[in-house]
Amino acid sequence: MSSSSALLAPWPKLVHRKNLHVLVVLDIDVMIHAAGDCVLMKPAESSKLPYVARVEKIEADARGQVKVRVRWYYRPEESIGGRRQFHGSKEVFLSDHYDVQSADTIEGKCVVHTFKSYTKLDAVGNEDYFCRFEYNSATGGFNPDRVAVYCKCEMPYNPDDLMVQCEGCADWFHPSCIEMAAEDAKKLEHFFCLSCAPQDDKKTLNHVASRISDMKVQLSVIDQEVFNPICFSVY
Ligand SMILES: [Zn+2]
Ligand SMILES: [Zn+2]
Numbered sequence: 001m002s003s004s005s006a007l008l009a010p011w012p013k014l015v016h017r018k019n020l021h022v023l024v025v026l027d028i029d030v031m032i033h034a035a036g037d038c039v040l041m042k043p044a045e046s047s048k049l050p051y052v053a054r055v056e057k058i059e060a061d062a063r064g065q066v067k068v069r070v071r072w073y074y075r076p077e078e079s080i081g082g083r084r085q086f087h088g089s090k091e092v093f094l095s096d097h098y099d100v101q102s103a104d105t106i107e108g109k110c111v112v113h114t115f116k117s118y119t120k121l122d123a124v125g126n127e128d129y130f131c132r133f134e135y136n137s138a139t140g141g142f143n144p145d146r147v148a149v150y151c152k153c154e155m156p157y158n159p160d161d162l163m164v165q166c167e168g169c170a171d172w173f174h175p176s177c178i179e180m181a182a183e184d185a186k187k188l189e190h191f192f193c194l195s196c197a198p199q200d201d202k203k204t205l206n207h208v209a210s211r212i213s214d215m216k217v218q219l220s221v222i223d224q225e226v227f228n229p230i231c232f233s234v235y
Helices: 002-008 115-119 182-187 199-227
Strands: 014-016 022-025 030-033 038-041 051-060 066-074 093-102 106-114 128-131
Touching (some): 051 106
Antiparallel strands (some): 014 022
């Protein structure tokens, strides 16, 4: 292949292996496959976070410069709706926005997990991200446009936030939404929400219950602003 020899000369960082489907970036000691490997790419401004992308294709142009065709992941703050309370710090959206970039802008490899596998990680490394939505960059719409919501506050799950599960109804609750300190929640061996707590406990919890119902009225107003135009519901 003529592209093979042309490739090595102008791009000393890049080594051509077998064919253009694999790219080795020497200074970061990383091998990238065109079959969907995810990468971090240099942002336009060095103060910004790196861009997250999925490599679709690796190719050399007529001058032998290596280009990668990428499909961008958007960070919540890059989306039309912006970052919301339930977005995780490592959450990204798989967009419909494709681009061709110089391979030279690759900073390193990363892993974009499914939501489920991300929540099962023992430790989240710098290179770990997760994706639960596809994002339409023109309309700002998400797919799926409905996700399960939890707790009194009826929010989708943010994996960064501590939640406790009720042994009665299996719903999950933010300690702050049930007036519990996070430290106390971590020590709980058993937890029953107000609806599921044994009758005797309900009397002592009554004052908490009335305050929570007040809070829910307030939050339902906020919900409408926060979630419009996306409608979240339990499924
Ligand atoms: Zn809550
Ligand atoms: Zn319950």
